[in-house]
Amino acid sequence: MxxxxxxxxxxxxxxxxxxxxxxxxxxxxxxxxxxxxxxxxxxxxxxxxxxxxxxxxxxxxxxxxxxxxxxxxxxxxxxxxxxxxxxxxxxxxxxxxxEEQLFTPRTVAYIHDEKCTGCGKCKRKCPVDAISGVLKQAHVVDPKECIGCDECVATCPEKCIEMIRQDHTLEHFNWNIHSVQIKSGN
Ligand code: SF4
Ligand code: SF4
Ligand code: SF4
Incomplete structure (x- = not known):
């Protein structure tokens, strides 16, 4: 039992x-x-x-x-x-x-057209033909073509070219990094 x-x-x-x-x-x-x-x-x-x-x-x-x-x-x-x-x-x-780790920092030239006299010096200096414009008219930079070499900036007698930071896009995402650094735990 x-x-x-x-x-x-x-x-x-x-x-x-x-x-x-x-x-x-x-x-x-x-x-x-x-x-x-x-x-x-x-x-x-x-x-x-x-x-x-x-x-x-x-x-x-x-x-x-x-x-x-x-x-x-x-x-x-x-x-x-x-x-x-x-x-x-x-x-x-x-x-x-x-942001810096994920995206390759990128700057491109920007012409302040209100000051540009259209002298064409920047256009002649640009190694990749990123600048367009006709003589005596404001010139413009194609940000897609600009490689950010900075060459045009010093060439401009009117000091109207500025290097500006390009917005991040997937086109210049840094595909080579493994990860961003995050440490675990607190
Ligand atoms: S920064 Fe270099 S590539 Fe860009 S527009 Fe100026 S000269 Fe051309
Ligand atoms: S060098 Fe300066 S003033 Fe001359 S075309 Fe280029 S941006 Fe305009
Ligand atoms: S597969 Fe992985 S890396 Fe790709 S989107 Fe999904 S979670 Fe992100």
Whole structure:
């Protein structure tokens, strides 16, 4: 009789432990799924594989499970890297210029046409024919052609050429870097 009771208690205990474990598992699973969903929403969804994972979903899953760094998705850019680091608990190194790391800094010449006399000196100096214009009329720089060599600036007698920072575009995204630097933990 005692043996039967013992077996009964044992079975009940095992059932109870199994129930508790399954509740705990479903709770953690739900949490990691919702974290993954939030991460996925931040990623570009282009599945390019540059992060080293088989698409955005796989990377999001690795991030949600704290198995990947938050800075591996280059197409997403610096802002998303920051948001991912906050979501996954890693911190950004202070003073780090993430835009500079992700995009090759680029400046192009810009002519302030109200001062330009159309002398043509800059046009003759430009090694890539990025400047157009006819004599005695304001000249203009094609920012797509300009290589930022700076040669035209000193040539201009009117001092009306300025090197300006070009807005970031994917055309001059720095494809050669591995990642931006984010240190984990705080
Ligand atoms: S690098 Fe970014 S966009 Fe490309 S697959 Fe990875 S997460 Fe997706
Ligand atoms: S910076 Fe160089 S490439 Fe650009 S317009 Fe001036 S001379 Fe031409
Ligand atoms: S050198 Fe200066 S003034 Fe002459 S065309 Fe070029 S921008 Fe205009």
């Amino acid at each position: 005692i043996e039967v009771k013992f077996i009964l208690y044992l079975c009940l205990s095992l059932l109870l432990i199994g129930f508790v474990l399954s509740v705990l598992y479903s709770f953690t699973d739900k949490n990691s799924n919702s974290a993954q969903k939030r991460i996925e929403k931040l990623l570009p969804g282009i599945n390019c594989g540059q992060c080293g994972y088989l698409g955005c979903q796989a990377y999001a899953s690795a991030l949600a499970n704290h198995e990947a760094q938050a800075n591996l998705c280059k197409p997403a850019g610096a802002d998303v890297a920051k948001q991912l680091s906050e979501l996954t608990g890693s911190s950004l190194e202070s003073g780090q210029d993430y």
